[in-house]
Amino acid sequence: DQQVKQNSPSLSVQEGRISILNCDYTNSMFDYFLWYKKYPAEGPTFLISISSIKDKNEDGRFTVFLNKSAKHLSLHIVPSQPGDSAVYFCAASEGTGNQFYFGTGTSLTVIP
Amino acid sequence: EPEVTQTPSHQVTQMGQEVILRCVPISNHLYFYWYRQILGQKVEFLVSFYNNEISEKSEIFDDQFSVERPDGSNFTLKIRSTKLEDSAMYFCASSEGDRVGAQAQYFGPGTRLLVL
Numbered sequence: 001d002q003q004v005k006q007n008s009p010s011l012s013v014q015e016g017r018i019s020i021l022n023c024d025y026t027n028s029m030f031d032y033f034l035w036y037k038k039y040p041a042e043g044p045t046f047l048i049s050i051s052s053i054k055d056k057n058e059d060g061r062f063t064v065f066l067n068k069s070a071k072h073l074s075l076h077i078v079p080s081q082p083g084d085s086a087v088y089f090c091a092a093s094e095g096t097g098n099q100f101y102f103g104t105g106t107s108l109t110v111i112p
Numbered sequence: 113e114p115e116v117t118q119t120p121s122h123q124v125t126q127m128g129q130e131v132i133l134r135c136v137p138i139s140n141h142l143y144f145y146w147y148r149q150i151l152g153q154k155v156e157f158l159v160s161f162y163n164n165e166i167s168e169k170s171e172i173f174d175d176q177f178s179v180e181r182p183d184g185s186n187f188t189l190k191i192r193s194t195k196l197e198d199s200a201m202y203f204c205a206s207s208e209g210d211r212v213g214a215q216a217q218y219f220g221p222g223t224r225l226l227v228l
Binding site: 002004036041042043044045046089091099100101102103104105 | 116147153154155156157160168170203205217218219220221222
């Protein structure tokens with residue numbers, strides 16, 4: 001049951017350009033969303049979050065946009081750096097629960 | 113910077129054997145979690161633990177699984193009788209607060225379990 005989907009398994013971007021990673025969800029009860037970054041042989045690292053009361057959250061080079069009507073969120077990285085090369089997961093949860101539903105991840109490669 | 117640690121990094125076991133995966137959460141954190149990621153698939157929530165009891169669990173977390181906080185520092189996941197499909201990377205995570213503070217879920221490096 002894929003409640004959270006990341007339809008692009010991979011993305012390549014030139015250094016300095018914008019990286020846009022997309023995530024779609026099916027459960028309209030989801031109200032809290034996170035993006036994680038994962039390097040090989042390491043656990044996921046929290047990047048940025050957004051709650052459903054907002055449509056945008058920004059933290060340095062990272063911005064998350066939420067479109068509730070489309071059940072879509074995206075992560076923008078500007079400017080992209082080679083160190084950003086990793087797998088990015090979006091995750092969502094509903095209500096007061098601690099259970100997060102993860103997407104399958106998008107592997108980002110930033111080309112120097 | 114404090115971090116979540118997990119041991120062992122790799123575990124190979126025979127089908128039907130019991131395995132215990134160990135985690136040391138960040139010391140001032142109160143909420144603990146186990147996730148797994150089967151190779152090539154998404155990260156899946158297994159269980160959350162607070163105040164010495166399970167607060168939430170997924171359908172994956174059946175009677176073969178159990179969690180325990182045997183002392184003040186360790187958090188363990190036990191699989192009683194492993195199956196081939198239990199082969200996965202298991203991640204432990206901890207957070208200081210509940211879901212409101214869920215952005216501070218810190219993950220360990222994972223234990224890769226291979227069931228033969």
